[in-house]
Amino acid sequence: xRSRISVQDVEDAAVGGAILGTGGGGDPYVGKLMAQRAIEQxxxxxxxxxxxxxxxxxxxxxxxxxAPTVLVEKILRGDEAVTVFKAxxxxxxxxxxxxxxxxxxxxxxxIPIAVAAHLKIPVVDADxxxxxxxxxxxxxxxxxxxxxxxxxxxxxxxxSVVLSTINNEWTESIxxxxxxxxxxxxxxxxxTMDGKTAKRATLPAMLSFTMKIGxxxxxxxxxxxxxxxxxxxxxxxxxxxxxxxxxxxRRTDKGHVRGVAIIQGSDDFGGQKLxxxxxxxxxxxxxGEKVLATVPDLITIVDQDTCFPITTEGLKYxxxxxxxxxxxxxxxxxxxxIALAGPHHFGYDIPYKPIAVRxxxxxxxxxxxxx
Amino acid sequence: MQHRxxxxxxxTHTDAVILDEKNTLVAKTKARTTADVSSxxxxxxxxxxxxxxxxxxxxxxxxLGTTHCTNAITExxxxxxxxxxRLGAPATLSIPPLYSWPPDLHARVAKKTFIIDGGHExxxxxxxxxxxxxxxxxxxxxxxxVESVAITGVFSPVNAAHxxxxxERLKAALGPDVSITxxxxxxxxxxxxxxxxTVLNSALMKTANLxxxxxxxxxxxQGIHAQLFLGQNDGTLxxxxxxxxxxxLTIASGPSNSLRGGAFLSGLKDAIVVDVGGTTTDVGVLVGxxxxxxxxxxxxxxxxxNFRMPDLISIGLGGGSLIRNENGRVRVGPDSxxxxxxxxxxxxxxxxxxxxxxxVAVGRAHLGDSGKLTKAAIAIAPKxxxxxxxxVERCIDALxxxxxxxPVVLVGGGSILLPDKIEGASEIRRPNHFDVANAIGVAIAxxxxxxxxxxxxxxxxxxxxxxxARKQVTEKTRLAGADKSxxxxxxxxxxxxxxLPGHAVRIKAKAAGPLAPGRTTSRxxxx
Numbered sequence: 001x002r003s004r005i006s007v008q009d010v011e012d013a014a015v016g017g018a019i020l021g022t023g024g025g026g027d028p029y030v031g032k033l034m035a036q037r038a039i040e041q042x043x044x045x046x047x048x049x050x051x052x053x054x055x056x057x058x059x060x061x062x063x064x065x066x067a068p069t070v071l072v073e074k075i076l077r078g079d080e081a082v083t084v085f086k087a088x089x090x091x092x093x094x095x096x097x098x099x100x101x102x103x104x105x106x107x108x109x110x111i112p113i114a115v116a117a118h119l120k121i122p123v124v125d126a127d128x129x130x131x132x133x134x135x136x137x138x139x140x141x142x143x144x145x146x147x148x149x150x151x152x153x154x155x156x157x158x159x160s161v162v163l164s165t166i167n168n169e170w171t172e173s174i175x176x177x178x179x180x181x182x183x184x185x186x187x188x189x190x191x192t193m194d195g196k197t198a199k200r201a202t203l204p205a206m207l208s209f210t211m212k213i214g215x216x217x218x219x220x221x222x223x224x225x226x227x228x229x230x231x232x233x234x235x236x237x238x239x240x241x242x243x244x245x246x247x248x249x250r251r252t253d254k255g256h257v258r259g260v261a262i263i264q265g266s267d268d269f270g271g272q273k274l275x276x277x278x279x280x281x282x283x284x285x286x287x288g289e290k291v292l293a294t295v296p297d298l299i300t301i302v303d304q305d306t307c308f309p310i311t312t313e314g315l316k317y318x319x320x321x322x323x324x325x326x327x328x329x330x331x332x333x334x335x336x337x338i339a340l341a342g343p344h345h346f347g348y349d350i351p352y353k354p355i356a357v358r359x360x361x362x363x364x365x366x367x368x369x370x371x
Numbered sequence: 372m373q374h375r376x377x378x379x380x381x382x383t384h385t386d387a388v389i390l391d392e393k394n395t396l397v398a399k400t401k402a403r404t405t406a407d408v409s410s411x412x413x414x415x416x417x418x419x420x421x422x423x424x425x426x427x428x429x430x431x432x433x434x435l436g437t438t439h440c441t442n443a444i445t446e447x448x449x450x451x452x453x454x455x456x457r458l459g460a461p462a463t464l465s466i467p468p469l470y471s472w473p474p475d476l477h478a479r480v481a482k483k484t485f486i487i488d489g490g491h492e493x494x495x496x497x498x499x500x501x502x503x504x505x506x507x508x509x510x511x512x513x514x515x516x517v518e519s520v521a522i523t524g525v526f527s528p529v530n531a532a533h534x535x536x537x538x539e540r541l542k543a544a545l546g547p548d549v550s551i552t553x554x555x556x557x558x559x560x561x562x563x564x565x566x567x568x569t570v571l572n573s574a575l576m577k578t579a580n581l582x583x584x585x586x587x588x589x590x591x592x593q594g595i596h597a598q599l600f601l602g603q604n605d606g607t608l609x610x611x612x613x614x615x616x617x618x619x620l621t622i623a624s625g626p627s628n629s630l631r632g633g634a635f636l637s638g639l640k641d642a643i644v645v646d647v648g649g650t651t652t653d654v655g656v657l658v659g660x661x662x663x664x665x666x667x668x669x670x671x672x673x674x675x676x677n678f679r680m681p682d683l684i685s686i687g688l689g690g691g692s693l694i695r696n697e698n699g700r701v702r703v704g705p706d707s708x709x710x711x712x713x714x715x716x717x718x719x720x721x722x723x724x725x726x727x728x729x730x731v732a733v734g735r736a737h738l739g740d741s742g743k744l745t746k747a748a749i750a751i752a753p754k755x756x757x758x759x760x761x762x763v764e765r766c767i768d769a770l771x772x773x774x775x776x777x778p779v780v781l782v783g784g785g786s787i788l789l790p791d792k793i794e795g796a797s798e799i800r801r802p803n804h805f806d807v808a809n810a811i812g813v814a815i816a817x818x819x820x821x822x823x824x825x826x827x828x829x830x831x832x833x834x835x836x837x838x839x840a841r842k843q844v845t846e847k848t849r850l851a852g853a854d855k856s857x858x859x860x861x862x863x864x865x866x867x868x869x870x871l872p873g874h875a876v877r878i879k880a881k882a883a884g885p886l887a888p889g890r891t892t893s894r895x896x897x898x
Contacts, residue, residue: 030563033466070493073562074525078465156462157498183462183492224774249833251867251876252493305663305682313560317863 002052004044005113005123010035012214017109018309019213019235020326022298024257024281025106025132026068027311030075037078038114045116048098050126050204053195057097059124060088060192062115063108065136065153065175066185067252068280069313071107077156080187081111082118084160087152088189091162100124100198102139102191104206105132105281106311111187126198127206128191130329131298134256134280136175137168138341140331141191144201151175151190155182176256184252203329217307227307228322237326238356240285240292241274242266242304245319250312256280257312261301263321274323276301278312283346285323293355294343296333298326325355373888374429376419376597377814378412379628379807380404380437380582383649383691383710384784386810387415389425392888394635394815398422399807401784404649404710408439409585411710416593427594432852432886435611436602436813438625439582440575440618442650444672445687446706447475449581450574451518451550452482456509457566458489458524458533462498468523468566473673480574482517485509489533490525497533498525506537510544520545521573523554523566528866528877531555550576557619559864559879564677571674572619579618583611598852600818602628604680605861606662607819607883610851619678622671625809626653626683630662632812633780636802642778643767643796646809647785649691650707654766655683657780684766690785691716692726694755696747701754703762717744724748726788729755736787756790764794771795782808819861819883820847828874836878837863844880853884 005013014028014035021028039045053059062081064071089095099112099119104127116123128139136148148171154160161178165171171190179186193201213234220230232238243265250259258279265272265287274292277284282299285292293299301310304320331337333354339345342352372391379386385404389397400418405411420427443449455468468484469477487509488499513520520541524534534553542551552573558565587599600608603620606627614621629646633639640660646653656663662681669680687705691712695702708715708723715721717728718739724747730736732744732752744752771777776797781789782805791799804811822844826836841860849855862881867874 027561030466033470037465037470067493069560073560074459074490074492074498075463075562076465077461077463156464158461183496183498184494224768224771248863248865250865253867318861 002046002048005039005047006044007036007039009211010039010110010113012218013113013207013210014110014214015217015309016210016213017104017106018311019231019300019302020130020210020298021105021132021309021311022281022300023278023310023312024068024134025103025108025311026064027072027313028106028309030071031107031110034076034078035110035113035117038117042117042120045113045120046122047125047207048122050124050199050202053097053124053198055194055196057195058094058192059098059100059195059198060085060096060189061100061102061128062112062187062189063102064111064185064187066179067257068106068311069252069257070184072313074183074185076187080154080156081115084152084154084187084189085115085119087160088150088192091150091152092192096121097195098122098124100202101127101207103127103129103132104210108132109207109210123207124198125207126202126204128202130203130206131296132281133341136172136190139191140203141193141201142168142340143331143336144197146191146193146197146201148190150192151188153178153186153188155186203331221306231302231307232324235326237324239322240299240325241287241323242269243274243321245315245317245321248315248317250315261315263323266320276323279346280312284343284348284350285325291350291353293325294348294350294352295346296328296337296341296352297355298328300324300326327355372429373431374425375432375434375814375886376430376595377810378415378433378435378586379625379809379813380408380412380435380439381648381650381809383689383712385411385415386807387419388807388810388814389419389430390811390814396804396811398425399804399810401806403713406710408582409589412586413589413592416589416595420593430595430597432600433590433595433597434600434602434608434813434816435586436624436628436809437582437621438648438651439578440621441623441625441685443575443578444476444571444622445651445685447479449578450480451577452516453480453570453573454513454517454520455481455484455570456520456522456537457486458522458537459498459562460486460488462490462525463562466563469570471675472567476672476674480570483512489537491527491530491533493526493529495526495530501533501536506540510541513541514545517549519550519552519573519576521552521554521566521570523562523569525562527553527555528559557617558677560866561677564675567674568619568676568678571622571671571676572617575618579615579621583615587611602813602816604678605819606631606681606816608816609819622678623680623683624813626655626685627662627681628809628812628816629653629782630655630657630681630812631816632808633657633782633802634660635811635815636782636804636808637780637800639778639780639800642780643770644780644782645763645767645786645789646783647781647788648689648783649712649785650687650689650709651685652688652763652766652785653683653685654763654770655681656770682770684769686762686766688726688759688762690725690727690788694724694726694729694751696751701751701758703755703758717748726755726759726785728752729759730788735790759788760790760793763789767793767795781805815885817883817885818848818851818853819881820844820851821879821881822847823877823879825875825877828876836876840878840880844882848882848884852886854887855884858882858884
């Protein structure tokens with residue numbers, strides 16, 4: 001179903017996107033303001049289902065690359081995404097039928113909405129991962145052999161680069177270095193796909209899913225429902241831990257924010273300490289030797305009282321938080337998906353074990369067997 | 372016996388309490404808040420010194436909690452005009468300064484806003500260098516037009532060079548009367564929130580100067596030679612010198628104080644505290660005896676900031692709130708006659724219909740002369756009374772995290788406006804000394820200090836550096852007067868300074884602890 005994206009939808013998508021952003025993907029507030037300002041200036045863009053893209057038309061992705069902490073401080077000039085999107089169309093000599101999101105988690109969920117409003121083209125209700133990941137090749141299209149290049153990236157100063165690479169790992173490596181030189185954050189247009197490819201190689205209904213999560217939280221707050229259980233219900237998630245942040249080691253390094261947060265358990269987790277490793281996104285949650293969850297499953301830190309998602313840059317010493325786990329899309333739970341974006345990829349010598357989905361371990365085994 | 376003095380300056384009343392070393396109330400008094408502030412404080416000091424068992428000499432610590440700055444913002448009164456400069460172009464142009472501010476506050480405060488070339492990247496490199504022509508233009512446009520200037524540079528918490536340099540240039544060009552606030556001294560990473568807080572700080576300079584200097588002068592006149600602290604937004608106390616530069620930090624200190632006072636007086640650990648003053652009402656939540664902190668960005672008068680503050684709602688409702696009948700719709704506040712209630716309120720023989728008159732008209736409060744209420748006032752009083760109750764009920768409902776009813780503690784002199792039955796409350800408590808809960812809250816607040824230092828992680832391991840930072844901040848807090856055995860590190864932040872050699876990391880730490888009994892030996896100021 002086609003629909004128009006309202007300012008309220010953007011607000012909901014920003015919150016829901018931050019839940020799926022697993023700590024990375026950037027501050028939803030800045031992304032929200034940018035998309036809302038674009039809607040005020042250019043009108044509401046149309047959101048179309050993935051299946052409605054004609055097979056022979058092309059879609060392109062607009063996304064930011066860099067360290068999310070940079071984005072809350074050095075906010076964008078505003079026209080970078082539109083500039084690179086137009087530049088890639090010119091480079092290819094083709095008009096894009098629609099713009100799509102690389103990752104609905106975080107700012108990259110709302111940037112395409114701003115581009116769509118500005119260029120008066122639709123935004124596709126889909127994305128390439130159903131979460132956020134810190135590297136260009138960590139997307140479902142990679143599993144289908146879709147090249148990220150030609151890619152055009154630009155900074156706010158007016159510098160731009162066209163990339164043509166032999167594979168997506170090289171794209172990541174070069175684009176990351178360029179983004180770092182550009183001041184830690186750049187905007188890019190990439191992953192040009194025709195409609196036929198996009199329908200196979202991307203995940204449908206993800207943008208509307210973020211809106212649904214945001215709306216669920218908003219209504220739960222308004223109606224004084226149990227916010228956490230509403231959140232777990234809509235995301236199929238599980239509560240992993242509860243406690244207070246007692247240590248935080250966070251640094252911007254090689255174009256990423258890397259670090260670890262230590263959470264001292266409270267209530268039923270009293271006496272335990274959770275160690276959360278992140279690289280833009282939360283990667284591995286452990287208590288001692290016990291692994292609670294790893295990528296590609298989603299690990300999100302939310303405020304204990306309001307369940308508002310807390311991004312990596314928003315983590316503060318002393319915050320009282322709940323950690324939740326959300327099962328990733330089944331395409332990630334294939335051997336190829338786990339090899340691409342599982343714990344080994346990030347340097348952890350631990351096997352991927354799917355987190356239990358809601359309803360107990362039996363269902364979780366069934367679910368992982370099915371996947 | 373050694374005593375401590377707690378003073379709470381509200382929009383309407385100035386309350387003073389004296390506590391002994393065991394936090395027992397020795398004396399309390401209320402005076403009217405005056406236009407010049409200091410004569411009201413002086414009056415309160417005079418009154419409390421007249422009470423038995425209290426000597427000026429025995430007071431070793433004085434704590435001032437004041438809602439001046441909060442009131443200035445919520446009422447948009449006595450605010451300085453601010454020149455707002457952001458160093459960041461060509462980055463950051465997508466969201467201009469003060470983009471999401473309420474239009475009336477924006478118009479009142481920000482005479483001119485600029486985004487000019489400058490600021491830094493995350494690694495400390497320049498985004499763009501200064502554009503001399505542009506800066507000359509900014510100076511031309513600000514000269515003689517603004518009372519203060521707020522400068523926010525992109526990544527100034529990492530590299531403050533541009534902010535500092537521009538600040539010096541403006542100081543030289545605009546003269547010593549124009550106060551200048553630099554954002555890296557106000558907040559941390561998060562440009563928009565830090566910029567908002569910096570602009571608010573600039574806007575508050577005039578109000579702060581009047582309020583804090585007034586208090587110093589008043590104490591001196593009464594022969595009190597106590598170490599002076601001011602309540603700040605995280606519920607801890609800071610030195611007066613520090614508060615004069617950073618008045619924004621006193622914002623929302625009142626609610627922390629009333630929450631702490633409400634917990635102390637009622638003995639409840641989990642409750643909602645409603646503090647009704649003469650001008651504003653603050654509603655906050657106690658969890659386990661402590662104010663619930665907001666994990667989200669905090670709104671001050673509709674402006675988003677990233678201060679750590681109690682999660683609370685503040686509305687323009689108080690004993691002096693104006694009641695208006697607009698085509699049959701009754702409106703309460705947000706403006707207030709404030710300290711002039713006892714001249715301007717109807718029951719006091721004045722001409723203005725206030726919330727206090729409503730409480731008298733419906734028979735809840737017995738003040739002044741009910742015979743002086745006008746017919747029109749009596750006619751709409753029940754409607755206004757319902758409106759007042761609903762205003763508070765909406766706040767309580769918004770703060771509650773579940774549908775279950777919770778105990779509600781009513782404090783503040785204006786709480787006589789409220790009925791004994793409130794929707795969403797399991798019980799209503801009006802504890803003893805409810806009228807001076809804020810002054811008690813500030814008198815028992817912990818004192819805090821902070822450090823901000825660059826460590827080299829090549830020289831120290833991270834563990835050593837953090838331990839050293841903890842040790843230093845704890846020592847500084849002890850010197851500021853805190854009881855060593857009870858000091859806790861409450862904030863700890865590391866900011867990588869990528870542009871400096873040797874893996875340099877800026878560590879900001881803050882510690883707090885209750886005041887140790889006795890006179891502080893060192894005069895090191897708390898921050």
